Amino acid sequence: MKTGLRRTAALRFLVRSLIALSCAGWFAVPSPAWAVYAIAQFGSPKYPPGFKHFDYVNPDAPKGGTLVLSNPDRLTSFDKFNPFTLRGNAAPGIGMLFETLTTNSSDEMATAYCLLADDIRVAPDRLSVTFHINPRARFSNGDPVTAADVKYSFDTLTSRLAAPQFAAYFAEISRAVAVDPATIRFDFRQPNRELPLIAGAMPVFSRKWGMKPDGTRVPFDQLAFEKPIGSGPYLIESYDGGHTITYRRDTSYWGASLPVRIGTDNFDRVTYKLYSDNTARLEAFKAGEYDALVEYVARNWARRDVGKRFDDGELIKREFRQHNGAGMQGYIMNLRRPLFQDLRVRKALDLAFDFQWLNSRLFFGAYTRLQSYFADSDLQATGMPTQGELKLLNPLRAQLDPAVFGPMPVQPDTDPPNSLRANLLKARALLAAAGWTYRNGALRNANGQPFEFDVLEDESSRGAMEPIVAAYARNLAKLGIKANFRAADFALIQKRYETFDFDMTSLRYPGVQVPGVEQVSRFGSKSADEPGSDNMIGLKSPAVDAILHSLVGAQTKEDLVDATHALDRVLMNGYYVVPHWFSTTHRIAYKRELRYPDTLPLYYSAEDWIVTMWWLDPRSRG
Structure with missing residues (x-):
């Protein structure tokens, strides 16, 4: 998608x-x-x-x-x-x-x-x-x-x-x-x-x-x-x-x-x-106005990329294998907004996302859930930290969440019966611990302010994205959170991105075979305050900066992999993104x-x- x-x-x-x-x-x-x-x-x-x-x-x-x-x-x-x-x-x-x-x-x-x-x-x-x-x-x-x-x-x-x-x-x-x-x-x-x-x-x-x-x-x-x-x-x-x-x-x-x-x-x-x-x-493609269509919407591929011209062989559909690596795609939370600065809040928002329902009902089973910023590659961290990773992480232990030193987090599953309900109960407990309680018809903080945010999407993608946001918003509503779908044309969205004027939005960091300086632009503290930078999350972490320094300066492939795994662990345990899905x-x-x-x-x-x-x-x- x-x-x-x-x-x-x-x-x-x-x-x-x-x-x-x-x-x-x-x-x-x-x-x-x-x-x-x-x-x-x-x-x-x-x-x-x-x-x-x-x-x-x-x-x-x-x-x-x-x-x-x-x-x-x-x-x-x-x-x-x-x-x-x-x-x-x-x-x-x-x-x-x-x-x-x-x-x-x-x-x-x-x-x-x-x-x-x-x-x-x-x-x-x-x-x-x-x-x-x-x-x-x-x-x-x-x-x-x-x-x-x-x-x-x-x-x-x-x-x-x-x-x-x-x-x-x-x-x-x-x-x-x-x-x-x-x-x-x-x-x-x-x-x-x-x-x-x-x-x-x-x-x-x-x-x-x-x-x-x-x-x-x-x-x-x-x-x-x-x-x-x-x-x-x-x-x-x-x-x-x-x-x-x-x-x-x-x-x-x-x-x-x-x-x-x-x-x-x-x-x-x-x-x-x-x-x-x-x-x-x-519709223009099916009418013959142009010659090739790269389809990103699974529902279209299954239901709408059909018709007489396909049946007659004038138009051909084919899937081509690629090995690009999935990278990361998901709903990012803008840390410049106070609403998203508490780790417990971000974890709760992740627990409310029901990928299995979306994959079954909207995506026709076409996707796999993302579990990493470097998914579908050997750069994805798995299991417990290796000795090479710990060599980088241990000096930063005081700055990192203890979970970084445990197994890699796994995205919530909703396949078993009643599992979504269990996830939402966990989310409610996390929100309560962060000071958010349900009263007067909404989830509110100690000052009585309701938990509400906008999900910004491109108007041209409304047909694909609005049903997904709506499904997510229904789960959030069960927690007392109001998530609003907001669409704007590309030019306006680009201006808002350049000034980081959004609450939550869809983002994709493309996969890379060998990470390098582009990771500094994406996650380095300095870039967080640079208008138009790729640090859309607004991440400012001395620990991440230290890992990025090791990544860019790696002298061997092993050093690079260790640094990338360490970065992946810290980012995934930060819950800055509600991960989406990928296809190969x-x-x-x-x-x-x-x-x-x-x-x-x-x-x-x-x-x-x-x-x-x-x-x-x-x-x-x-």
């Missing part, structure tokens, strides 16, 4: 590519500085020097045709092309215009291969990384990509003109130095095995983007519909009213013959049509004229996979 996924305009296109690249962190560095075509997390990259293409693409995929898609997320309109600034909504698909120095492989964990760069050199002391830029690399205006452009991109993204997530993401990179026109060096504040990959994941754009004919420049944070000057395989062809945009494949794209690009970018044009809500979006497949409905490679990637987004690696059967073209 797709929920209120947290996305700023600045990170919408980066969320997958940057997280995938930022996951890389542990690679052997010989004593001298060295040059490579790729960096692997462990040992050597899967693909050798001189490899022809990735295994999960069709190198002979025919080029041509138009792919029409709908909203890839909750965005229902756009008001800019610039995806790197905080305000506004960037056009869907805009990431196709930009490239990074390196790119990841989708069938191995945390490996980065040269893209704009053709050589990587990590200093022996690990205090810098140097990239040589491919002399063939060109921007869409024909200019060569230079070190000055890379430096300009870094300086701009880490300035106040860009969304604050970028400064946080690149915080451990002290500066970018243009060594010569084709060589860029990134200096680090301290040795960190993840930083060369973080530097390689930085998007690059031309210094001329926003330059006026008279030589003056439009401030970066004011760039709206000035067409970006990037180096990617597509260009903006046309757009209409913030609801439709068409990209055209650049026939002179400089990187078309690179091994990392063979078999990709097969459509001559890619069009996005944005619909006002999920109902309109689904992508549900995709598509027109029969579309084709995809025989070999699936392991780690991939369904939308990106369709745009990047599918193609149109030549026999179907008119």
Whole structure:
């Protein structure tokens, strides 16, 4: 199910590519500085020097045709092309215009291969990384990509003109130095095995983007519909009213013959049509207005993604296995609100959530309950803490709840008869211990204030989310708690998210193969007060900060796993989120004229996979 996924305009296109690249962190560095075509997390990259293409693409995929898609997320309109600034909504698909120095492989964990760069050199002391830029690399205006452009991109993204997530993401990179026109060096504040990959994941754009004919420049944070000057395989062809945009494949794209690009970018044009809500979006698909639908609502997949065109074989439904890791999705409680600051209250709210009823009645048994912030991966903590975890947790014992040192908490079960009633009785006892008692028709604190809060959701997801919130609210009402469903359009919700103006809302932290600095942005104390940050919970915990420091600085895979398990234990025992559910497949409905490679990637987004690696059967073209 797709929920209120947290996305700023600045990170919408980066969320997958940057997280995938930022996951890389542990690679052997010989004593001298060295040059490579790729960096692997462990040992050597899967693909050798001189490899022809990735295994999960069709190198002979025919080029041509138009792919029409709908909203890839909750965005229902756009008001800019610039995806790197905080305000506004960037056009869907805009990431196709930009490239990074390196790119990841989708069938191995945390490996980065040269893209704009053709050589990587990590200093022996690990205090810098140097990239040589491919002399063939060109921007869409024909200019060569230079070190000055890379430096300009870094300086701009880490300035106040860009969304604050970028400064946080690149915080451990002290500066970018243009060594010569084709060589860029990134200096680090301290040795960190993840930083060369973080530097390689930085998007690059031309210094001329926003330059006026008279030589003056439009401030970066004011760039709206000035067409970006990037180096990617597509260009903006046309757009209409913030609801439709068409990209055209650049026939002179400089990187078309690179091994990392063979078999990709097969459509001559890619069009996005944005619909006002999920109902309109689904009906438009069944009417033939666009070509492929990624279905996030289990009820729709079972009951609504049906009809004559499906029966006749014009539309095909299939589930595709993925190994992304589930991450965490759920109703988060905003700790900036006094209502949620008591651990006993948060536990009580968790006990009132009846996942089994929802899965049976609304989800058709399609989901599994989340039990971790790193679910469906070996990063999920289980059982009792290991010695490696205790090495990190014991020095923090005075700051942590004793439960952290016991078995991992298990989410409440309501399968046995009367188990929901038992859960609610436990919740009532916890609330009473926290000073909340039922009187005068409501649960009230010592000052007589009722226990009431809003659950903020996106208007376009009302049809999917309102029944879920209603079921949760019915259970809460039995405790005397009033939970109100509040829906707003995406633009308003984004503004409220940027200022943390909500009580409870749906959130998803995507899974990562190897956690890194993105965890600091999500859970670090400093980010809690930064407008627009990913610390939506508002968590400020010196103990969590200490664990994050160990996680980011981990020197081995074992150290990383121990730190991630320790973080998972502390977060789960904090009950900051009422966990939702996950699936191990992508549900995709598509027109029969579309084709995809025989070999699936392991780690991939369904939308990106369709745009990047599918193609149109030549026999179907008119």
